[in-house]
Amino acid sequence: MSEKTAKERIGITSTIPVEIIYASQCVPVDLNNIFITDKHPQVIVDEAERLGLPRNTCTWVKGMYSVLKHTDIHTVIGVVQGDCTHIVSMLESLLPAGVEFIPFSFPYEKSRKLLRWEMQKIMDYFGVQWDDCLASKARLDEVRKIIHTIDRMTWEDNTVSSQDNFYALINSTDFMGNPEAFKIQLKRILDKKREPYPRSHLRFGLLGVPTVFTDLYPYLESQGARVVYHEVARQFAMPEYAKDLLEQNLSYTYPYSFYGRVKDIQEEAGLRHLDGFIHYVQSFCHHQLEDLGFREQLSLPILTLEGDRVGKLDGRTKTRLDTFVQMLKSKKRRKEDAFRN
Amino acid sequence: MRLGIDIGSRKVKFALQSDNNRMKLWDMPTTDLYHQHLHRKPDGTNELDFHSLGLPQVDIVAATGYGRNNVKLSQALVVSEILAHAAGAMRVLQGEFLMLDMGGQDTKVALVRDGQVEDFSVNDKCAAGSGRYLENMAQVLGVPLEELFSYYADPADLTTTCAVYAESEIIGKLAEGVTMPQLCAGVNYSTFLKIRPMLERWPQKELVFVGGGAKNKAMLHYLQQAHYAVVIPEAPEYNGVLGCLEMLDKEEEE
Numbered sequence: 001m002s003e004k005t006a007k008e009r010i011g012i013t014s015t016i017p018v019e020i021i022y023a024s025q026c027v028p029v030d031l032n033n034i035f036i037t038d039k040h041p042q043v044i045v046d047e048a049e050r051l052g053l054p055r056n057t058c059t060w061v062k063g064m065y066s067v068l069k070h071t072d073i074h075t076v077i078g079v080v081q082g083d084c085t086h087i088v089s090m091l092e093s094l095l096p097a098g099v100e101f102i103p104f105s106f107p108y109e110k111s112r113k114l115l116r117w118e119m120q121k122i123m124d125y126f127g128v129q130w131d132d133c134l135a136s137k138a139r140l141d142e143v144r145k146i147i148h149t150i151d152r153m154t155w156e157d158n159t160v161s162s163q164d165n166f167y168a169l170i171n172s173t174d175f176m177g178n179p180e181a182f183k184i185q186l187k188r189i190l191d192k193k194r195e196p197y198p199r200s201h202l203r204f205g206l207l208g209v210p211t212v213f214t215d216l217y218p219y220l221e222s223q224g225a226r227v228v229y230h231e232v233a234r235q236f237a238m239p240e241y242a243k244d245l246l247e248q249n250l251s252y253t254y255p256y257s258f259y260g261r262v263k264d265i266q267e268e269a270g271l272r273h274l275d276g277f278i279h280y281v282q283s284f285c286h287h288q289l290e291d292l293g294f295r296e297q298l299s300l301p302i303l304t305l306e307g308d309r310v311g312k313l314d315g316r317t318k319t320r321l322d323t324f325v326q327m328l329k330s331k332k333r334r335k336e337d338a339f340r341n
Numbered sequence: 342m343r344l345g346i347d348i349g350s351r352k353v354k355f356a357l358q359s360d361n362n363r364m365k366l367w368d369m370p371t372t373d374l375y376h377q378h379l380h381r382k383p384d385g386t387n388e389l390d391f392h393s394l395g396l397p398q399v400d401i402v403a404a405t406g407y408g409r410n411n412v413k414l415s416q417a418l419v420v421s422e423i424l425a426h427a428a429g430a431m432r433v434l435q436g437e438f439l440m441l442d443m444g445g446q447d448t449k450v451a452l453v454r455d456g457q458v459e460d461f462s463v464n465d466k467c468a469a470g471s472g473r474y475l476e477n478m479a480q481v482l483g484v485p486l487e488e489l490f491s492y493y494a495d496p497a498d499l500t501t502t503c504a505v506y507a508e509s510e511i512i513g514k515l516a517e518g519v520t521m522p523q524l525c526a527g528v529n530y531s532t533f534l535k536i537r538p539m540l541e542r543w544p545q546k547e548l549v550f551v552g553g554g555a556k557n558k559a560m561l562h563y564l565q566q567a568h569y570a571v572v573i574p575e576a577p578e579y580n581g582v583l584g585c586l587e588m589l590d591k592e593e594e595e
Contacts, residue, residue: 295542306465315407316447320463323421327458334457 004075004126011076013064013091014083015173015236016104017119017249021077022136022179024126029073030174032210035063041212041310053090058285059212059308061086068094075100077122082106082255085286106255116246130245137245143179146186147172147237155203155228155272158196162217162227164189169233170210197226202328205229205269207294207302208280209287212310219313223325229272231265258290262297269300275328276301278321283308301328343589344399346389347422347582348374348408351445351473352553356582357396366579371408386415405585407447420588422581427451427458428591429584430549433574438547439540441564442580443554445472450539462539472553474504478528481508482521489525493559497527507531529559536560537567546570551580 004010006025012018013031021028035044041063048062049055051069061084068076078087080103091101102125107114123133147168154165168186176182202225209232220226232254240251253260269277279302281288291304303324305317313321345356353374357365378394379387391398404417405425423442426449430440440451448471451461464471479489497519501510511524519527540548548569554560555577564571574580 301460304465316463316465319407319421319423323423323458323461326421326424327461330457331459 008075009071009073009177011064011068011073012079012174013076013087014079015252015254016077016079017122017133017245018174019133019136019140019245020119020122020126020128022140022175023123023128023132026126027177028174029177031064031067031073031076032060033171033174033176034067034071035060036210036212036310045310056284058084058086058282059310060084060209060282060285061090063310065090065094068099069097074098075102077102077104079104079106079255081108106249106252108256110250110256110260112246112250115249119246119249133245137248140175140179141242143175143183143186144172144237146183146190148239150186150189151234151237153190158199158201158228159194160189160192161194162220164192165227166210166217166230166233169230169237172233172237198224200224201226202275202325202332203228203273205231205265205272205274205277205300206280207231207265207277208290209282209285211280211305212282212307213313213317214310215312219318219321220325223322224329225325227278229268229274231261231268234268235264258293259297262293265298269298274300275332276303276324278302278324279304281306342397342399343401343403343586344389344396345582345585345589346402346404346406346414346417347425347579347585348404348406349445349581350407350447352578353406353408354579354582355394356579356586357399358586364583366576366582368578382415384415386413388415389417401589403585403589405581407444418589418592420585423449423451423461423463424458425581425584425588426551427453427461427584428587429574429580429582430551431456432583432587433572434547434549436547437545438549439543439545439569441536441540441548441550441555442552443472443536443550443557443560444552444581447471448536448539448554450536450542452543452545460543462542464535464539474507475528475532475554475557477504477508478511481511482524482528484521484525487556489528490557490559492522492525493529493562494526495523496530497523499527499531526559529557530563532557533560533563540569548572549574551577553578555580 004026008026009029010021010026011029011031018028035041038044044066045059045062048066053062053065076091076099078091078101080088105118150160150168154160204225204227206227235252235254238248240248253264277300279291279294283306294302303320342360343358347354352368353371354368378390380390381387402417403420404414405420405422409419426442427440437454440453442449448464452459479486497514499507499510501507514524546569548571550571550573555573561571
């Protein structure tokens, strides 16, 4: 190991081959998760604005910025290609404050050679070898196996809530800094005994980045709908986890071409018998442009929701959700009537 | 006796349907409803005060509009306003068409096919293309809203996307000597430009135009110029509340 001390917390701005950090005995911390699981996430965002970040910057970036201002995390691996276009500027602005910024890129052209080089760069930084990383991959794959079981129980058995599904998937970016403790949390989800959700519930796929709404899932359930597919969060959990480390990170769809994501979405939509998609877009995020592509490429109905500040669903967003749910239920009823007749 | 109520951001619209099928339509400012005609119950829901509204006891109430979830009327069947507006539009056109509703803060477009909403689109995070924007601009220009609605020729080029900043842009243009009719037309045309992408999501050209915004003659001109075959129902601002009652009928049939 290089200059890093064991157990040092290393910030990450998005999913990276986190096996490398675990191999080094350091602790990965997804800055997004620290921010959104805080008791008062919006206070954190407001603080970033007071410190000078523009109002028209994505909430996730503002949240990470504030987190870095107030924690003991001094080293950050920032994903500079394949995620957010604001990361470089945000992390550079923290260099004078003593934050060390290590850039990591997922090459757009999905080149093995380039990705291997990027991973090697991070391994060299931490002073670890490929074999060390493969050992930590085996450790993490044990946890991923449980996450994928939870995901399957969500869409196939219909016995896991959208909220628990999301919790399991989203925390796979950093395994909450402690894979064994995370495994215990996941087993609690597995052990929850619940009746399957009614077959009449609409089945949605949630596309795009994680939302900042705090009550989306209970609200959808109150309307007779649930999310049985989290497109991006599922990718964080590396559904192709059985392959080698390099292959795993090439199979991960989110950082590469949009059309790779579309292919994955189409396959999962069929498998999971989806009724429609909710495409979540964050205000001021470049991913908003992908809405056009989804509408061109996907055949199921799509509702686009935009969120800015962290909090409960506002009246206008509820109106959209209500209309979408009612529209799809009425379509479904007609289809079933036509089939019966 | 049945009452439909459309709780909009600016006005509440009422439609009272008597047992002999006569319809009475009226409106009031939304704040009056909140302050004078609701009883708050311990469970957080509200009850309409029929007495203070000058109404007899009504059998069925159906509510739609932006405020329907906030107000939580305990007596009412709640209907999404987009579906209510689409149902209202189906009173005047059948088959496949677009429904455009220009309300106080929202502009909504729905694709209707064979009596069903197939898809919809609503403006988001910005009210620049809505009725409130037009009201503000009329005030800044010192003309009645009806007069603003009549100008469409030679529109002044307004570049500010924000409804608030557009006020100072207009004042600047006045100082440059741009004429009042050109500025009014500019306000209308900039609104049309914000709505057009929402319409062009679907290739359909048959259009039912509803909501208070349907009284905007300039908007009608621009829509027709863009080859839309526009139908405007009588009393377009009551389309949502009438559609709400239509949906009650449908529900009863089912």
